[in-house]
Amino acid sequence: MICDKCGVEMRYKKDGHSISWICDNCGDAVASSFFEPYETDTTDYHILISTSNKTDIEMLKIVAGVANCNYIEAKKLIEKAPVEVFHGQAVEVKAIKEKLEAASIDFKIEPEFPY
């Protein structure tokens, strides 16, 4: 990063989730947001519920939430396992993954989810 005002190389500074470049010559600073790799990943990931799950009300509740349907539809979905319940980008998929893991629901993500 080169300073707009004086053309010298700026100093890189990382502070938590934000990054900035500072010019030691004139004091100019350029700030930028820092993104985790999964926040900028635009791959379309598919979450599939596995066949090995025991269906209970807790699972119905979570699957209904993830698939955006009612409990009856969620139950039908689970019966069709392995079945896709959600697809989307890494940011959303990561949140759902954590929810499913917390509830001990067996699932897989395609393609392989590296986060």
Ligand SMILES: [Zn+2]
């Ligand atoms: Zn400068």
